[in-house]
Amino acid sequence: MLNMDKKDLKILTELDKDARQSNQQIGRKVGLSKEVVKYRIDKLIEDKTIIRFHAVINYFKLGIMKFKLYLRLTNANKEKIEEIANYFFRHKKTEWVVTTTGRWDLIVGFLVKNANEFDDEIQIAMNKFSKSIIEKAVTTTLELSHQSREFLKDSESKKREIVYHTLKDPLAKVDDVDLEILKILVNNSRIPITQIASRLKTTARIAQYKIDSLEKKKIILAYKAQLDPPKVGRIFCKALLYLTNTTQKRLEEFILYTSSLKDAVWPQKVLGAWDFELDFELESYDRFQEILLELKEKFPDLIKNHEFCIVSKEYKLDFFPGAYREITI
Secondary structure: OOOOOHHHHHHHHHHHHOOOOOHHHHHHHHOOOHHHHHHHHHHHHHOOOEEEEEEEEOHHHHOOEEEEEEEEEOOOOHHHHHHHHHHHHHOOOEEEEEEEEEOOOEEEEEEEOOHHHHHHHHHHHHHHOHHHEEEEEEEEEEEEEEEOOHHHOOOOOOOOOEEEEEOOOOOOOOOHHHHHHHHHHOOEOOOOHHHHHHHHOOOHHHHHHHHHHHHHOOOEEEEEEEEOHHHHOOEEEEEEEEEOOOOHHHHHHHHHHHHHOOOEOOOEEEEEOOOEEEEEEEOOHHHHHHHHHHHHHHOOOOEEEEEEEEEEEEEEEOOOOOOOOOOOO
8 A cells, every 4th residue: 555554544444434424433433533534534635545535326216327338449549549538528428437458448437317318429429439449339237336445444344345226226206406415425425514505505404304315215325435546556457257157046146256355346237248347456467367267267157258457547437427526625
């Protein structure tokens, strides 16, 4: 870990559990004053170890679907790649935009209401950059889990926390104020309740009631710190798995196992060019290869083939459409 001691790691662990905790609450758990906790968090933000504090939103409950577009580019120099990545960064319907090494050069996540809406946006992008795109693939996320970061914890930590949401989750009713709260919290989960209330032109009591209601409905699933993997000695790796002979029982065993992997952060069941995606924050590429080998040895009847990507640059990560990027707190 770069320029961090055990206290920093304990603070990051608490922020990974619940980034909306106050400095005083975190301080009591890690044995520091609230002033020292604030100082340390500010330093972690300043050196860009912490990129932002985000809320995990169950957009499936709001009738929103998640699609991912994988692009392999040709004759694309650094400037062209930046141009394409920034186009998707500015796009109002994208959630995740990264450049990668491996078979795919660019991955773009979309949050849309239906497949037709996604297809319309893809056609615009494909026409705009047709000379630079040699291949594309598309997946739709069916089930997604957000894992706690085990590498931050000490050996005495409790069992890891996993938050699931799926395309089968029942729809929940929300109003315009709820949607505004989600747009605020998704990239600014530590913003004070008084500031949220001010933006909503309401009282802190009403704002807190609305947030509590969104949590109770399991629309807001968690509050976390988004970290820059290299700053904590990690690389972001993504395995794309092609499955076969997938009985329900065997698939459930596979999902349970992958969800228990220490360094997995976002296991996803998908529909599309492949069947499962495993996102890892790992200490090395060698460890990534070891995990893939272990998976193939444990599930030889299930895993037919695999590909991989290593994220080289992340341009965007928004867990809700129209999210506000930065709000000063």
